[in-house]
Amino acid sequence: MQANETKLRVRYAETDQMGVVYYSNYLVWMEVGRVEYCRAAGFNYRDMEEEDGVLLAVVEAQCRYLHPARYDDEVIVSTQVRKAGQRGVQFGYEMRRAADGRLLATGETKHLFCGRDLKPTRLPAKRHAQFGL
Amino acid sequence: MQANETKLRVRYAETDQMGVVYYSNYLVWMEVGRVEYCRAAGFNYRDMEEEDGVLLAVVEAQCRYLHPARYDDEVIVSTQVRKAGQRGVQFGYEMRRAADGRLLATGETKHLFCGRDLKPTRLPAKRHAQFGL
Amino acid sequence: MQANETKLRVRYAETDQMGVVYYSNYLVWMEVGRVEYCRAAGFNYRDMEEEDGVLLAVVEAQCRYLHPARYDDEVIVSTQVRKAGQRGVQFGYEMRRAADGRLLATGETKHLFCGRDLKPTRLPAKRHAQFGL
Amino acid sequence: MQANETKLRVRYAETDQMGVVYYSNYLVWMEVGRVEYCRAAGFNYRDMEEEDGVLLAVVEAQCRYLHPARYDDEVIVSTQVRKAGQRGVQFGYEMRRAADGRLLATGETKHLFCGRDLKPTRLPAKRHAQFGL
Numbered sequence: 001m002q003a004n005e006t007k008l009r010v011r012y013a014e015t016d017q018m019g020v021v022y023y024s025n026y027l028v029w030m031e032v033g034r035v036e037y038c039r040a041a042g043f044n045y046r047d048m049e050e051e052d053g054v055l056l057a058v059v060e061a062q063c064r065y066l067h068p069a070r071y072d073d074e075v076i077v078s079t080q081v082r083k084a085g086q087r088g089v090q091f092g093y094e095m096r097r098a099a100d101g102r103l104l105a106t107g108e109t110k111h112l113f114c115g116r117d118l119k120p121t122r123l124p125a126k127r128h129a130q131f132g133l
Numbered sequence: 134m135q136a137n138e139t140k141l142r143v144r145y146a147e148t149d150q151m152g153v154v155y156y157s158n159y160l161v162w163m164e165v166g167r168v169e170y171c172r173a174a175g176f177n178y179r180d181m182e183e184e185d186g187v188l189l190a191v192v193e194a195q196c197r198y199l200h201p202a203r204y205d206d207e208v209i210v211s212t213q214v215r216k217a218g219q220r221g222v223q224f225g226y227e228m229r230r231a232a233d234g235r236l237l238a239t240g241e242t243k244h245l246f247c248g249r250d251l252k253p254t255r256l257p258a259k260r261h262a263q264f265g266l
Numbered sequence: 267m268q269a270n271e272t273k274l275r276v277r278y279a280e281t282d283q284m285g286v287v288y289y290s291n292y293l294v295w296m297e298v299g300r301v302e303y304c305r306a307a308g309f310n311y312r313d314m315e316e317e318d319g320v321l322l323a324v325v326e327a328q329c330r331y332l333h334p335a336r337y338d339d340e341v342i343v344s345t346q347v348r349k350a351g352q353r354g355v356q357f358g359y360e361m362r363r364a365a366d367g368r369l370l371a372t373g374e375t376k377h378l379f380c381g382r383d384l385k386p387t388r389l390p391a392k393r394h395a396q397f398g399l
Numbered sequence: 400m401q402a403n404e405t406k407l408r409v410r411y412a413e414t415d416q417m418g419v420v421y422y423s424n425y426l427v428w429m430e431v432g433r434v435e436y437c438r439a440a441g442f443n444y445r446d447m448e449e450e451d452g453v454l455l456a457v458v459e460a461q462c463r464y465l466h467p468a469r470y471d472d473e474v475i476v477s478t479q480v481r482k483a484g485q486r487g488v489q490f491g492y493e494m495r496r497a498a499d500g501r502l503l504a505t506g507e508t509k510h511l512f513c514g515r516d517l518k519p520t521r522l523p524a525k526r527h528a529q530f531g532l
Contacts, residue, residue, distance in 0.1 A: 013149065016150070019517075025423070027423035028277060059463065063460050065457050065459065065460075144427060153384070164411050178471070179470055190284070193328070193329070195328040196328075205434070279423060285416045288411070
């Protein structure tokens with residue numbers, strides 16, 4: 001699947017006293033990007049958790065901060081699957097300011113498919129196509 | 134039991150672009166106060182959830198903001214049980230700046246005892262004394 | 267002005283281990299509601315801060331939790347001005363689950379207009395109409 | 400300077416519906432680690448911002464998640480300066496469960512010294528020794 005784009009607006013709660021978005025919030029936006037990527041790929045991440053008992057546990061996250069996002073900015077989160085296998089998946093992200101397309105941050109996260117007990121598992125066959133396997 | 138005091142330090146993450154602590158974080162501090170109140174009363178809130186399957190669901194929360202807390206301030210959260218019954222409990226809070234005792238905020242929360250299904254339940258008898266019943 | 271409605275989707279970050287939205291996040295949603303109320307009333311809250319140097323400092327917040335919001339729920343935040351004067355404003359909120367209209371929470375916040383020094387000030391005359399004065 | 404250790408307790412607010420700490424919160428803990436590192440090195444990060452007008456802007460952050468932290472766990476954040484220069488500084492972190500020393504996560508952040516306008520600047524000479532320059 002192509003990269004999926006979703007838009008969000010910076011909340012006052014997400015700023016800090018430096019006058020810009022606090023750095024951990026970009027990881028929350030990546031999560032929003034992942035969820036919307038799944039929806040665009042034809043399934044609810046919530047259903048995968050509830051029906052299949054399969055969770056996406058994060059094993060690594062990285063973010064490069066290029067330009068600060070500010071309160072009330074509209075931000076476009078572009079999300080794609082970089083790699084996927086039966087045991088895990090890797091997402092890449094670009095976060096841009098909607099007003100002028102300026103690149104604010106890039107990131108990536110690596111995940112393992114886990115059961116409710118947080119032990120590694122394999123992606124059920126019915127989900128393979130949804131992750132491009 | 135008397136009011137229990139616990140101390141925390143304001144995190145950068147908790148500030149906003151106004152240069153002071155964002156207002157929802159005081160509710161997080163009240164939660165920290167509740168947990169430490171329980172510990173001082175002789176039990177872990179975690180054990181109540183894990184062993185008894187009893188959760189404290191919030192039904193109402195209120196906060197009055199008197200003076201802004203700032204980054205790196207030490208804050209003393211003073212917590213007490215205002216009312217308790219077999220079905221629920223009500224906590225009151227005072228949040229003061231440690232440096233000079235200045236009152237920053239007061240609050241209160243009302244809770245119902247619930248099972249893991251979030252349906253109302255009664256406090257197990259073995260916990261009564263811990264809530265002053 | 268009538269109540270303004272805005273929609274948001276519950277983020278994974280907003281849930282807690284009880285499996286529902288953590289209670290302080292409803293105050294963040296109220297802030298989202300306020301900002302969108304202002305936009306619908308014809309002005310950006312950001313501009314009021316940046317151009318006029320007028321901030322909305324919270325002096326009281328209250329929330330009643332009626333039914334838990336869950337991950338991935340769409341929530342409609344309905345916001346209205348309950349009272350407004352030259353020195354402050356009071357907002358009321360209703361938060362409903364979009365899928366079935368179920369009322370999840372109600373809340374209210376009281377604010378004072380302040381300068382950048384967080385000292386009380388009066389609302390500039392050019393903003394009066396925007397707050398219904 | 401040696402690595403500095405600081406202890407914190409996992410808040411309910413920091414968990415998610417997976418029953419473990421939500422992944423962005425480890426970045427908040429790294430910030431707590433940085434601040435306490437500075438205090439141990441003999442200065443308040445707050446003073447650097449207020450008196451010198453020098454801020455530590457984040458340009459990159461990374462976290463590897465090895466074992467999930469859970470509600471009410473005590474976590475030891477061990478922080479050290481990996482590299483420092485007049486233009487920036489790089490911190491490394493280890494987060495361990497206090498009860499048994501189990502390594503939960505490792506991370507690193509890269510920062511540039513900036514002025515209040517968020518433009519790059521150099522670390523004032525009086526601070527050099529504090530960053531080991």
